[in-house]
Amino acid sequence: MSLRFALLGLLSDQSMSGYDLTKRFEQSMGNVWPARHSQIYPELNKLNKEGLIEIVAEGPRGRKEYRATEDGRAAVHHWLTEIPTEWSIRSEPMLRSFFLWMLSPEEARTYLRDYRTWFQQRLDGYNEIKQYWTPETEGEKASRVVLEAGVYQAEAAIAWANWALEQYGDTRDSDA
Amino acid sequence: MSLRFALLGLLSDQSMSGYDLTKRFEQSMGNVWPARHSQIYPELNKLNKEGLIEIVAEGPRGRKEYRATEDGRAAVHHWLTEIPTEWSIRSEPMLRSFFLWMLSPEEARTYLRDYRTWFQQRLDGYNEIKQYWTPETEGEKASRVVLEAGVYQAEAAIAWANWALEQYGDTRDSDA
DNA sequence: ACTAGACATGTACCGTATGACATGTCAGTA
DNA sequence: TACTGACATGTCATACGGTACATGTCTAGT
Structure with missing residues (x-):
């Protein structure tokens, strides 16, 4: 479940494409929650179908820029406040x-x-x-x-x- | 791959049953690498078939006590020295x-x-x-x-x- | 004699994650 | 013009991991 909220959270702050998100995961985000593009793209499509994110712009090479919808931001808030944190880590x-x-x-x-x-x-x-x-x-x-x-x-x-x-x-x- | 080496490493130090190992993962080991019994038991059977661990004793209630074989210990050594560490963690x-x-x-x-x-x-x-x-x-x-x-x-x-x-x-x- | 709880092992299903495969575009440079 | 590398999105097969299901034994206490 964490990946979807990570994406939703990032797209609540700034609109981004799957490619941009992938780079994010290669840097900062990947230090605490790794993810590859092969996991990110399908999740974005799911999130989009569920109405938690929406396409705000299309660019060259099929680039699709997403941002979180109101529902999407609410989902993150719910996750942060209502769903118990999984404290144990994997190292x-x-x-x-x-x-x-x-x-x-x-x-x-x-x-x-x-x-x-x-x-x-x-x-x-x-x-x-x-x-x-x-x-x-x-x-x-x-x-x-x-x-x-x-x-x-x-x-x-x-x-x-x-x-x-x-x-x-x-x-x-x-x-x- | 990490789970198998965790089991192999533990069974290189002391002989233990799947049940004992499960408790280990609920305590110390689980803080850095969580695993449930549903993952542990099948892996033990695989390890046993591959000759990396062996049964050293059987107890009540079908208890099977394992220990790492020479091959098993060598596999851990190889992992520790030759396989690059995955540094990124998941938190x-x-x-x-x-x-x-x-x-x-x-x-x-x-x-x-x-x-x-x-x-x-x-x-x-x-x-x-x-x-x-x-x-x-x-x-x-x-x-x-x-x-x-x-x-x-x-x-x-x-x-x-x-x-x-x-x-x-x-x-x-x-x-x- | 019964019962609760720890001991003990296993499987099945489903979701998550990885690596490889696959395809194509665009910008800069040689 | 050709080439390289970054940009960009996707799928597929396989493996890993978690929850729930399933079963049975042994011990201590009531």
Whole structure:
């Protein structure tokens, strides 16, 4: 159910095409809820048939720009306020961490360094965006708040990785 | 693919039944990779047919205790070292946060307080475990390291929620 | 003797998600 | 003119995941 509300929410803020939405999912949205175009396009057609979104413009190459209808925005509101949140998350990096004991210390450290590097790059990217991006729409202002969550999470992930590296006998303190 | 390696990894550390594994997923494992018994039992049968796990004991009520074979452990090692990690995670709570702008400030604050409360309870639970649980197997020692990741993440989530609450005009500093 | 609850395993259906296949347009450049 | 790459939308087969259905056993308490 989450994908449809993600689309509906994005289309409540700005009108966009499936292509634009796909790019959104490749960037910001994909960090918390991944989706490919093969899932997005059919869902948009469903949403359109159900009257939750409507086509506001057509462009070159069959481009169709959608926006949420009043019903669509109401559906998001209902989801946010009435449907209980699924709190548990799905994280392969953390799942893998459960099994580091099956690796040699050096292999485990390699994994933890990769882990740290990945989050460090996220963090750098987030800070970059914070510097050069000025949110305009209401949705973008809220995205700015979520971006900050990414910063907090990334910092925590890096701090944990450093702590874990010590547990696995690491001597150095940072990498690339 | 992740579920099979989760099962294989757990069964590399200790022999367990599907029922035991299901309980594991309801607790620690489920925090990072949820799975129900309806998914676990068929996967165990597949793993068994493929020779990656074997039955080591049978108990009352048709209980079957499995453990990973040498091939099974090798498969986990291969996964950990050769298969690229899927870094992106799936988090409905964060997805919802993107759309807080569609709520009234009071509704948004309610959500953020629920968010904070949930992670606070996680954190309390983790600290409880840290106090009373002494890891014994290698797998449990590694789980202890992952538990610490949960602590770091929960603390970051709470800190962010407090920051976000300020953005949404909250005056108070804590709740239940 | 009965009963409730934990133990224990399984299947079936339906919706979600992925990767591959498929097709075509438009703009810029060589 | 030819080519490349971004733009743009779609489908299909398969696999993954969740809810509900289905069945039966064992233990402890009443």
